[in-house]
Amino acid sequence: MRVSAARNDEGRDGETVHGSVYTRHARHVTLKDVAELAGVSVSTVSLVMNDKKDARIAVKTQERVHRAIHELQYRPNALAQNLVTGSSKFIGLVTDSIATTPFAGQIIHGAQDRAWKQGYVLLIVNTEGNESIERQAIRMFLEYKVHGILYSTWYHHEITLPESLKDMNTVLVNCYADDENLTSVVPDEFNGGRTAANMLLGQGHRRVAFVNTTVESPARAGRLAGYRHALSERGIEEDPSLIFAAEPTQEGGRTVAESICASGATGVCCHNDRVAMGLYDALRNRGISVPSDISVVGFDDQEVIAAHMLPPLSTVALPHYELGASGVDAVLSRPVNTGDHRILISCPAVYRASVAMQGNAR
Amino acid sequence: MRVSAARNDEGRDGETVHGSVYTRHARHVTLKDVAELAGVSVSTVSLVMNDKKDARIAVKTQERVHRAIHELQYRPNALAQNLVTGSSKFIGLVTDSIATTPFAGQIIHGAQDRAWKQGYVLLIVNTEGNESIERQAIRMFLEYKVHGILYSTWYHHEITLPESLKDMNTVLVNCYADDENLTSVVPDEFNGGRTAANMLLGQGHRRVAFVNTTVESPARAGRLAGYRHALSERGIEEDPSLIFAAEPTQEGGRTVAESICASGATGVCCHNDRVAMGLYDALRNRGISVPSDISVVGFDDQEVIAAHMLPPLSTVALPHYELGASGVDAVLSRPVNTGDHRILISCPAVYRASVAMQGNAR
Numbered sequence: 221m222r223v224s225a226a227r228n229d230e231g232r233d234g235e236t237v238h239g240s241v242y243t244r245h246a247r248h249v250t251l252k253d254v255a256e257l258a259g260v261s262v263s264t265v266s267l268v269m270n271d272k273k274d275a276r277i278a279v280k281t282q283e284r285v286h287r288a289i290h291e292l293q294y295r296p297n298a299l300a301q302n303l304v305t306g307s308s309k310f311i312g313l314v315t316d317s318i319a320t321t322p323f324a325g326q327i328i329h330g331a332q333d334r335a336w337k338q339g340y341v342l343l344i345v346n347t348e349g350n351e352s353i354e355r356q357a358i359r360m361f362l363e364y365k366v367h368g369i370l371y372s373t374w375y376h377h378e379i380t381l382p383e384s385l386k387d388m389n390t391v392l393v394n395c396y397a398d399d400e401n402l403t404s405v406v407p408d409e410f411n412g413g414r415t416a417a418n419m420l421l422g423q424g425h426r427r428v429a430f431v432n433t434t435v436e437s438p439a440r441a442g443r444l445a446g447y448r449h450a451l452s453e454r455g456i457e458e459d460p461s462l463i464f465a466a467e468p469t470q471e472g473g474r475t476v477a478e479s480i481c482a483s484g485a486t487g488v489c490c491h492n493d494r495v496a497m498g499l500y501d502a503l504r505n506r507g508i509s510v511p512s513d514i515s516v517v518g519f520d521d522q523e524v525i526a527a528h529m530l531p532p533l534s535t536v537a538l539p540h541y542e543l544g545a546s547g548v549d550a551v552l553s554r555p556v557n558t559g560d561h562r563i564l565i566s567c568p569a570v571y572r573a574s575v576a577m578q579g580n581a582r
Numbered sequence: 583m584r585v586s587a588a589r590n591d592e593g594r595d596g597e598t599v600h601g602s603v604y605t606r607h608a609r610h611v612t613l614k615d616v617a618e619l620a621g622v623s624v625s626t627v628s629l630v631m632n633d634k635k636d637a638r639i640a641v642k643t644q645e646r647v648h649r650a651i652h653e654l655q656y657r658p659n660a661l662a663q664n665l666v667t668g669s670s671k672f673i674g675l676v677t678d679s680i681a682t683t684p685f686a687g688q689i690i691h692g693a694q695d696r697a698w699k700q701g702y703v704l705l706i707v708n709t710e711g712n713e714s715i716e717r718q719a720i721r722m723f724l725e726y727k728v729h730g731i732l733y734s735t736w737y738h739h740e741i742t743l744p745e746s747l748k749d750m751n752t753v754l755v756n757c758y759a760d761d762e763n764l765t766s767v768v769p770d771e772f773n774g775g776r777t778a779a780n781m782l783l784g785q786g787h788r789r790v791a792f793v794n795t796t797v798e799s800p801a802r803a804g805r806l807a808g809y810r811h812a813l814s815e816r817g818i819e820e821d822p823s824l825i826f827a828a829e830p831t832q833e834g835g836r837t838v839a840e841s842i843c844a845s846g847a848t849g850v851c852c853h854n855d856r857v858a859m860g861l862y863d864a865l866r867n868r869g870i871s872v873p874s875d876i877s878v879v880g881f882d883d884q885e886v887i888a889a890h891m892l893p894p895l896s897t898v899a900l901p902h903y904e905l906g907a908s909g910v911d912a913v914l915s916r917p918v919n920t921g922d923h924r925i926l927i928s929c930p931a932v933y934r935a936s937v938a939m940q941g942n943a944r
Contacts (some may be wrong), residue, residue: 240755246888248820307881315859321687326781327705328708329708332707332708336707336715336718341705341707341722343703344690344694344703344704344706345698346690346694353698356698360703386633428606436840469890470890470891470892471890474892479789494886497890498890498892501866504866522886523882524856524886524887525886525887528831528832528833528856529832530803530832530836530860530867
């Protein structure tokens with residue numbers, strides 16, 4: 221913490237300044253202190269500090285200002301800097317509930333890391349889907365002159381962009397809108413579904429069940445299309461009796477277990493890790509072993525679950541960290557309108573122990 | 583978004599202002615516009631807007647300024663406001679990894695909700711334990727004149743406070759330091775352990791096992807003390823052979839299962855829900871039913887796990903939301919030094935289906 225020992229004429233040293241962060245002996249060196257020591261006006265100091273070439277300030281004056289800055293150990297006030305430059309080092313992140321949704325918190329992690337590396341700080345507002353909070357958040361971001369805004373949702377779906385964001389440097393993360401001018405960064409669901417299917421097909425499985433979610437979403441349509449594509453790539457005809465629908469929870473996985481067992485599938489692609497966890501429970505209660513009796517693949521690579529199941533779950537990762545990081549890249553680079561603003565982030569395979577070669581499956 | 587239609591003499595309307603959030607037709611009304619319309623100086627407008635009573639500005643002048651503000655639909659610039667008032671509406675949140683740790687994200691949720699209600703915005707920096715990032719974050723918070731700082735960790739433990747935070751309005755959340763001047767908001771581990779034990783003792787169990795963590799922490803010491811206290815409150819002598827230690831993961835729960843079965847316990851308090859999940863797996867593999875053969879209580883009430891296990895897990899909730907909310911309260915109220923700065927947040931019982939009356943247990 222920078223403390224001025226040079227001057228004490230304002231009587232603030234050692235005092236508690238109410239409503240401020242400085243509780244003991246803080247007194248910041250101000251622009252005025254620098255100006256006085258350098259014998260110039262405050263605005264001259266400001267011009268020198270902001271390196272305004274066209275201001276034509278004598279080199280000697282500039283040197284005097286820099287000396288005073290050094291002598292007083294003056295640290296520019298970020299808020300003042302923002303006022304001068306007309307923009308800030310803030311990026312706003314509006315989320316519906318990702319700050320509080322277990323696995324999607326990695327979107328924040330990725331956005332934060334990337335922003336920080338570029339010298340930006342994230343301002344995060346979690347709206348819990350409340351439109352009034354959302355409006356206030358966006359107004360606040362405007363007031364703080366954010367460089368741009370990431371608008372993110374905890375699961376991948378179409379949204380209606382708030383009116384107030386339409387004129388701004390906005391990037392959608394994990395969601396998209398019917399607006400060709402908007403860049404969205406979303407998971408590549410199609411290739412994710414294809415990857416999941418290939419984790420089983422690649423081990424010799426031919427009867428691969430697919431447990432889809434009952435929730436309408438790009439994940440539901442995209443992953444199924446990817447699964448179908450993987451089958452057709454290997455010349456396997458799709459068997460509609462191997463396609464199931466279930467709630468995307470452990471309960472959903474348990475509900476669908478009996479039908480899967482009856483279908484003669486040797487491997488199952490689950491909509492997510494939670495469905496796989498419920499399926500594990502139900503299979504174990506029936507005395508059916510994973511993977512020796514049936515192979516299981518999840519989706520999400522959800523922390524605290526996937527790696528710790530018995531056996532550890534082979535799955536496909538949702539690239540939340542990358543979604544956040546790429547969202548920041550897009551906000552900072554402001555890509556030119558190319559007519560295609562969907563940036564797809566791939567969903568990689570995570571190999572663990574829940575898939576056996578088909579020779580070992582029943 | 584506020585757009586000035588009245589003036590276009592700076593040639594910025596309709597342009598893309600590079601590096602700014604305004605990409606289409608934005609031009610903000612400035613303090614200078616207000617001053618010109620009101621026929622006063624910029625500093626007079628500023629004084630009126632900040633309601634400086636001692637500035638003695640004629641009522642008529644004040645009215646003129648307010649009329650101009652209304653006419654131009656001027657919206658105060660938050661950054662400028664902060665400069666004038668010497669403090670900001672920011673609260674800084676430094677976390678090691680709670681933004682990205684599944685369940686502790688609720689700390690952010692609680693802090694955010696509470697801050698927002700008080701008109702404050704959280705600036706969040708996630709350091710992942712990196713001291714360099716931590717130093718930069720704290721410097722940045724200083725530059726942005728945050729009102730105060732929450733320093734939070736993803737699990738409850740003792741920390742060494744960074745030197746630069748010692749002079750600031752800092753509140754520790756989910757952690758504590760050896761400094762009597764610091765307020766910490768932490769979970770009440772002792773009563774949490776007592777609650778867990780009572781969930782079994784209250785159902786007639788007398789042989790209650792306690793699976794502690796191998797990780798040194800207030801949770802380890804506090805919950806065990808609470809368990810012991812609950813036993814002694816009911817006149818039950820402690821049996822050291824019922825105290826186990828395990829890694830605080832599913833793997834830990836599976837490892838300890840055999841010893842628990844051999845101990846003759848009719849109920850088990852697990853260090854956390856993940857241990858309970860592993861124990862479930864191992865018990866099921868042995869043909870032992872929860873809760874008819876043995877009752878199980880978790881800790882954490884971890885989302886996506888506890889409520890969705892088979893059977894749903896009775897547990898004790900870690901009050902992350904309340905920790906965050908109370909942390910903001912403490913930062914805003916700056917409680918007087920009372921000599922005791924530990925604010926304990928209680929851990930409530932969550933009743934589900936993994937505890938049976940002891941008459942039904944083996």
